[in-house]
Amino acid sequence: MNAHTRMVDAAEPRHDWTVAEIEALFELPFTELVFRAAEVHRRWFDPTELQLSQLLSIKTGGCAENCGYCSQSASFDTGLTATKLMDTTAVIAAAMEAKAGGAQRFCMGAAWRDIKDRDLPKVCAMISGVKALGLETCATLGMMTGPQAKALKDAGLDYYNHNLDTGPEYYPSVVSTRTYQDRLDTLAHVRDAGLNTCCGGIVGMGETRHDRAGLLQALATLPKHPDSLPVNDLMPTTGTPLGGSDPVDGLEFVRMVAVARLVCPKAVVRLSAGREHMSRELQALCFLAGANSIFIGGKLLTTANPDRDTDAALLADLGMRPMGAASAVLVEAVGD
Numbered sequence: 001m002n003a004h005t006r007m008v009d010a011a012e013p014r015h016d017w018t019v020a021e022i023e024a025l026f027e028l029p030f031t032e033l034v035f036r037a038a039e040v041h042r043r044w045f046d047p048t049e050l051q052l053s054q055l056l057s058i059k060t061g062g063c064a065e066n067c068g069y070c071s072q073s074a075s076f077d078t079g080l081t082a083t084k085l086m087d088t089t090a091v092i093a094a095a096m097e098a099k100a101g102g103a104q105r106f107c108m109g110a111a112w113r114d115i116k117d118r119d120l121p122k123v124c125a126m127i128s129g130v131k132a133l134g135l136e137t138c139a140t141l142g143m144m145t146g147p148q149a150k151a152l153k154d155a156g157l158d159y160y161n162h163n164l165d166t167g168p169e170y171y172p173s174v175v176s177t178r179t180y181q182d183r184l185d186t187l188a189h190v191r192d193a194g195l196n197t198c199c200g201g202i203v204g205m206g207e208t209r210h211d212r213a214g215l216l217q218a219l220a221t222l223p224k225h226p227d228s229l230p231v232n233d234l235m236p237t238t239g240t241p242l243g244g245s246d247p248v249d250g251l252e253f254v255r256m257v258a259v260a261r262l263v264c265p266k267a268v269v270r271l272s273a274g275r276e277h278m279s280r281e282l283q284a285l286c287f288l289a290g291a292n293s294i295f296i297g298g299k300l301l302t303t304a305n306p307d308r309d310t311d312a313a314l315l316a317d318l319g320m321r322p323m324g325a326a327s328a329v330l331v332e333a334v335g336d
Helices: 003-010 019-026 030-044 088-100 117-131 146-155 180-192 209-220 250-263 280-288 308-318 327-335
Strands: 049-059 105-110 136-140 159-161 196-198 201-203 228-233 268-271 293-295
Touching (some): 030 280, 088 105, 105 117, 105 159, 146 180, 159 228, 180 196, 196 228, 201 209, 250 280, 280 308
Parallel strands (some): 049 105, 049 293, 159 196, 201 228, 268 293
């Protein structure tokens, strides 16, 4: 079996990756790693297409979790003012604006440890309203039960985001108010309800390459690989325990994207938080290495994101277009 045949075989999804195997991928010469990831990417996707999502914080701040990276934790003084759950009409209006700006998926995030049954009807109304606009729907609402997941599915939710954040060994250094198993249990409820999973993590929190390999091994050995796999570059926030973290080297970040593509070949790998401080060239390398989704709009939950015009210029200069059958319409919207 020649090297090319072995690489093509590796493009088939596996669920038995070991941390050692994944660490070996990280150790490949940079150009070889990116080449392998690019070939695998082309097996499953059009490399000139990007899936475009937009994210809205529907309930900001006051979260009971103590995630060391998060500006919305009630445990840290970050200067953020907590808000109540938004009105449904305001959320739908924001979704309409996002669609007009080229978004294909509208993501709603609430700073909760877990969703409460009392809030479920209002959140379901938001989801149904956004779905009626013809957008894909995604939500990140913390931990939830099986019946809650089913209610969200029935309301029209397409994707549920629940990140593992980092590898299991390093996880206790980042958050202590919930366990890794808590996160895995929520993902199981999501899958059992028939929802698509959106699950990834963050780099730049002081973790080692071994920890990054541990995260990817956890994702690649799930019963079903994440449908969307966000790779976030930490946006340090003053007042949080990780606010003074040193940035990850750009080439190391590209390695993370490339290895994510190799171990979860059919996942849509999203270049998520952190693009605001990435050069155009670094983003282009990430797309070459297998990233094929971004958040658009000038803001994520509470952190900055490149604005619409900046992204439109980048996509145009790279000859890239939005993913899917409605590409022609969306290209016009993004490029206005």
